[in-house]
Amino acid sequence: MAYSSSMAKRALALEYKRLQEQMVEGFTVDLIDENNLFEWAVGIFGPPDTLYEGGYFKATMKFPNDYPYSPPTLCFQTKVWHPNVYTSGTLCISILHPPTDNTNSGELPCERWNPAQTVRTILLSVISLLNEPNTSSPANVEAALMYRRWLETKGEDKEYEEIIRQQALESSEEARRHGIIVPRTREEYIKNPQEPEEDELDDSFFYDAYNQDLMDEDEDDDEEEDDDEDEENEEFEEAQQQLLEQEEPEEQEASKDKEQLTELKESLETLDVALNAEDNRTQELKNAQNTEDTLRYTCQQMRKWKRMKTI
Secondary structure (H helix, E strand, C coil): CHHHHHHHHHHHHHHHHHHHHCCCCCEEEEEEECCEEEEEEEEEECCCCCCCCCCEEEEEEECCCCCCCCCCEEEECCCCCCCCECCCCEECCHHHCCCCCCHHHCCCHHHCCCCCCCHHHHHHHHHHHHHCCCCCCCCCHHHHHHHHHHHHCCCCCCHHHHHHHHHHHHHHHHHHHCCCCCCCCHHHHHHCCCCCCCCCCCHHHHHHHHHHHHHHCCCCCHHHHHHHHHHHHHHHHHHHHHHHHHHCHHHHHHHHHHHHHHHHHHHHHHHHHHHHHHHHHHHHHHHHHHHHHHHHHHHHHHHHHHHHHHC
């Protein structure tokens, strides 16, 4: 539905904006096409002190038109040998499975997708899954068997380890060729070297600019002195306003986010009402159809009875 697509765009735009402003350690996100919010390019850094340390694994996330009601998909573009990654690169993880009542799936309802999940929670779950695979229902059976042998022999069977470290090394070299710095220590990983350091401006920036304007004035021009003073006051007030806006960016963003979330909640409630109304209408149509079928059958029986009576 167009309405759902519009709501999905709003939700994705809000999430993308937050991740760009407040990057989380362990991954990067970007739009493949600036005009398409439904496909994201993701870069996942291999966690330190794991087999994936030093790796940089690229992936694509695709979002459905009814997001966040339905989960996105994640497919690795970089080769990843993992029990929960198909050979095609598609990731198999409970958090991306639609909710269902199928008790044979082996997954609890709380482990599956729900609209409260976000891109951030998904990618953090993926990073955790890298080092702690789920081998009970593997997507790559061969990788799962290798992983179990590696665990059971306490690392003596190195087939699984060697494949992972080689892939991490190759992905690291590719990242280096593209100018991407891959964190290797916990400190670097938490700091997130991909996040640019903010160039914070202190009060002196605005006051220096203000003083420079004063020095540039023509002190000999007495006729324009009053006008210059008014202009200086406006510049000073503008500088003060910029300082206030810079001191409270988080509070302003929180207020905007709250308003957007309120609008999103209202949209969800409206959609629920519309869906309930549609369900009621569908049931009414079914009841009418059943009534029509019953009347038709009754008429047919009456015709048969009349013919038999005539005979």
